[in-house]
Amino acid sequence: xxxxxxxxxxxxxxxxxxxxxxxxxxxxxxxxxxxxxxxxxxxxxxxxxxxxxxxxxxxxxxxxxxxxxxxxxxxxxxxxxxxxxxxxxxxxxxxxxxxxxxxxxxxxxxxxxxxxxxxxxxxxxxxxxxxxxxxxxxxxxxxxxxxxxxxxxxxxxxxxxxxxxxxxxxxxxxxxxxxxxxxxxxxxxxxxxxxxxxxxxxxxxxxxxxxxxxxxxxxxxxxxxxxxxxxxxxxxxxxxxxxxxxxxxxxxxxxxxxxxxxxxxxxxxxxxxxxxxxx
Numbered sequence: 001x002x003x004x005x006x007x008x009x010x011x012x013x014x015x016x017x018x019x020x021x022x023x024x025x026x027x028x029x030x031x032x033x034x035x036x037x038x039x040x041x042x043x044x045x046x047x048x049x050x051x052x053x054x055x056x057x058x059x060x061x062x063x064x065x066x067x068x069x070x071x072x073x074x075x076x077x078x079x080x081x082x083x084x085x086x087x088x089x090x091x092x093x094x095x096x097x098x099x100x101x102x103x104x105x106x107x108x109x110x111x112x113x114x115x116x117x118x119x120x121x122x123x124x125x126x127x128x129x130x131x132x133x134x135x136x137x138x139x140x141x142x143x144x145x146x147x148x149x150x151x152x153x154x155x156x157x158x159x160x161x162x163x164x165x166x167x168x169x170x171x172x173x174x175x176x177x178x179x180x181x182x183x184x185x186x187x188x189x190x191x192x193x194x195x196x197x198x199x200x201x202x203x204x205x206x207x208x209x210x211x212x213x214x215x216x217x218x219x220x221x222x223x224x225x226x227x228x229x230x231x232x233x234x235x236x237x238x239x240x241x242x243x244x245x246x247x248x249x250x251x252x253x254x255x256x257x258x259x260x261x262x263x264x265x266x267x268x269x270x271x272x273x274x275x276x277x278x279x
Contacts, residue, residue, distance in 0.1 A: 027097035036098045037101045043085050043113075044106040048109075060116060078117075085098070086114055086118045129219075130174050131175065131219040133173070134168065137166075137275065139162070139183075139272040140162055140271055141162075142267065144266060145158075145266055148263060159185060161184075161185040162183045162185070165181040165272070166179065166180050179204070181199065181201075194232065194233040195229060196227045197227070199225060199227075201223060207220075220241070221241050223240070235255065239251055241269075247271070248269030251264070252267070
């Protein structure tokens, strides 16, 4: 067992030495990042002057009418900047670059006004996803469950996995749909250990966002996986996962091919991080 764990840790350690070669994102580009900060500062100042967004359209129309009466130029600036900002966010796919530049106490108000002001031109405002960012990432995952659950010989099932992950997305962009992962793993079924190769294909189903704020805090993905020791242990599984930043929780149903044993596993993602820190 000690040798197996040592092998796994060495494999994970070697993964850490790799670097992801991705093209520059908006937040990594000084000019683009400065523009994001400028938009954030300008729109937050304007919405602060305008006032708090209200759930009723009639109340928001009154606020806009008041701004137009008091400051015609401020009103025109707000119309122009709100549309330019929404276009900038969608065009650059800059992840959380714009959101990070917003003052904490104004972020909610800014995004609600942005949605309100752009919904006439955009039926469903499509803010860029900050999930499934393209490139290489590393993951470490623990799991436990049960094997052979459809018989009277139920056995404990434990897993320890290290993954090298690659998400298919535009260079330096987020919002990808597919992710492939592969890496060494250790399975404990009953009293028997298996050192295996674990592979997984995940599909992003949807982003998880805070209510009324179009900023992703995580994602829901579905996946299929294949685990093999190439001799005695061959298993397929289907599962779903909630990922919140570098952490996650998943549930899968599995089947061992040779014995047709059915089982399940609950996994905890201890970290899922890019090799190159994103801005």
